[in-house]
Amino acid sequence: xxxxxxxxxxxxxxxxxxxxxxxxxxxxxxxxxxxxxxxxxxxxxxxxxxxxxxxxxxxxxxxxxxxxxxxxxxxxxxxxxxxxxxxxxxxxxxxxxxxxxxxxxxxxxxxx
Amino acid sequence: xxxxxxxxxxxxxxxxxxxxxxxxxxxxxxxxxxxxxxxxxxxxxxxxxxxxxxxxxxxxxxxxxxxxxxxxxxxxxxxxxxxxxxxxxxxxxxxxxxxxxxxxxxxxxxxxx
Numbered sequence: 001x002x003x004x005x006x007x008x009x010x011x012x013x014x015x016x017x018x019x020x021x022x023x024x025x026x027x028x029x030x031x032x033x034x035x036x037x038x039x040x041x042x043x044x045x046x047x048x049x050x051x052x053x054x055x056x057x058x059x060x061x062x063x064x065x066x067x068x069x070x071x072x073x074x075x076x077x078x079x080x081x082x083x084x085x086x087x088x089x090x091x092x093x094x095x096x097x098x099x100x101x102x103x104x105x106x107x108x109x110x111x112x
Numbered sequence: 113x114x115x116x117x118x119x120x121x122x123x124x125x126x127x128x129x130x131x132x133x134x135x136x137x138x139x140x141x142x143x144x145x146x147x148x149x150x151x152x153x154x155x156x157x158x159x160x161x162x163x164x165x166x167x168x169x170x171x172x173x174x175x176x177x178x179x180x181x182x183x184x185x186x187x188x189x190x191x192x193x194x195x196x197x198x199x200x201x202x203x204x205x206x207x208x209x210x211x212x213x214x215x216x217x218x219x220x221x222x223x224x225x
Contacts, residue, residue: 006155041121043201043215044156059212090155100146101213103155 002027006104019078023091031093033074038088086111118216133187135202143207150199
């Protein structure tokens with residue numbers, strides 16, 4: 001069966017510091033991968049998606065970037081965090097673009 | 113622009129009641145409508161989904177009703193239990209750019225014992 005892992009579960013970072021959140025999927029190959037941000041009362045907002053290694057599409061211009069160095073690894077990064085980057089970050093995967101998306105348990109990011 | 117409108121924002125029912133959560137959309141290119149259940153501190157989990165060629169789908173105590181002409185769909189939870197207390201999100205997928213899910217803002221459901 002397929003599983004998705006995100007770490008860390010929680011993170012507290014100062015403004016201006018860098019960020020690296022990691023997501024890995026097991027039990028499948030060549031998945032579509034997604035990064036979402038969830039803000040209270042606002043649903044889930046798609047940030048990035050990837051259909052293959054090195055292929056990244058951005059949905060929302062922002063202070064964040066994403067990379068996919070390996071088939072089942074997806075990384076969310078920032079060079080300098082802003083207060084507005086606080087939130088709950090979720091990684092998801094699907095077998096293909098027309099298949100259901102399955103989410104990890106997220107990273108709670110707090111910027112001080 | 114909010115493409116999927118979800119209501120109510122919160123809902124409280126007694127055990128055994130039938131909570132109903134509603135969603136409406138405008139984009140006729142949407143071709144797949146999933147519902148997700150999220151517990152505190154966890155990621156959303158796919159609960160049930162429907163395509164617009166059917167009007168109803170049941171899985172256990174969960175039922176989706178779909179009205180294509182009205183562009184509305186709803187989630188019904190039969191014989192609700194305290195363990196169903198969670199946030200529920202509806203979503204819609206654009207068949208034109210079929211990777212993208214657009215989510216409603218969520219409904220916080222509380223089922224009292």
